[in-house]
Amino acid sequence: MKQISLFSDGSALGNPGPGGYGTIIRYQQSEKILTGGEVHTTNNRMELLAVIEGLRALKEPCRVEIYSDSSYVVKGINEWLEGWIKRDFKKVKNPDLWKAYIEASAPHHVHAVWVRGHVGHVENERCDQLARDTAQKYKDELKN
Numbered sequence: 001m002k003q004i005s006l007f008s009d010g011s012a013l014g015n016p017g018p019g020g021y022g023t024i025i026r027y028q029q030s031e032k033i034l035t036g037g038e039v040h041t042t043n044n045r046m047e048l049l050a051v052i053e054g055l056r057a058l059k060e061p062c063r064v065e066i067y068s069d070s071s072y073v074v075k076g077i078n079e080w081l082e083g084w085i086k087r088d089f090k091k092v093k094n095p096d097l098w099k100a101y102i103e104a105s106a107p108h109h110v111h112a113v114w115v116r117g118h119v120g121h122v123e124n125e126r127c128d129q130l131a132r133d134t135a136q137k138y139k140d141e142l143k144n
Contacts, residue, residue, distance in 0.1 A: 001109070002027055004062045006054040009069060009117070009127035010046025011135045018138035019043065021050035022130025024123055025057060032057060037134040039142065046131060047073045048097045051112075055104035063109045069117030069124055077101075077112040 005026040012019035020037035034053050037046065047070035055064065068074055076084075081098065089095035115121050117128065 002060070002062045004058065004064045005067065005123075006051065006064050007067045007123035007127050008047070008050035008054055008073075009124060009131045010043055010048070010050050011128070011131035012041055012043040012046055013132075013135045013139050016040055016042045018135050018142060019046040020131045020134025020136075020138065021046045021053070022127035022134065023050045023054040023057075024127060025054050026123075033130065035130050035134045037131075037138050039138050044070070044072050045094055045097060046135075048076070048094060048101060050127070050131070051077075052097065052100050052104045055101075055108060055110070058108065061107040061109075064105075064111070066110060066112040067115050067121075067123065068112060069115050069121075069128075071114055074112040074114040077105075077110065 007024040010021045018039055019041035023034040025032040034057060036053060051066055051073060084092045084098060115124050117124055
């Protein structure tokens with residue numbers, strides 16, 4: 001089973017507001033970069049969507065180490081998700097995305113690692129820039 005590193009970040013200009021995400025998928029020396037966003041969203045939704053889209057891009061079952069500066073995403077994956085499932089996502093924000101995460105992560109062995117944001121972690125800084133640039137594109141489109 002391939003070992004994949006998935007780096008992700010999300011951004012919203014306003015919360016809610018135009019948002020974007022950036023994801024870097026790394027296998028050995030190869031990288032794939034993904035970006036996307038929405039016109040009206042929140043930071044947490046973009047943080048989680050970055051992970052979902054990264055997992056969806058994988059072509060076969062993998063061991064995936066997710067690196068995120070979002071404690072919401074990391075704790076959600078590692079600690080809270082099991083309880084949320086048992087409660088059928090009652091009183092959980094973004095249940096649609098958490099259900100999409102469950103589906104996207106099902107074939108993989110996933111573990112999430114929290115990294116401090118904005119302290120020079122190279123991949124996190126790159127993902128942050130991708131996310132902010134994408135959010136800005138959506139914001140600019142709203143002006144036109």
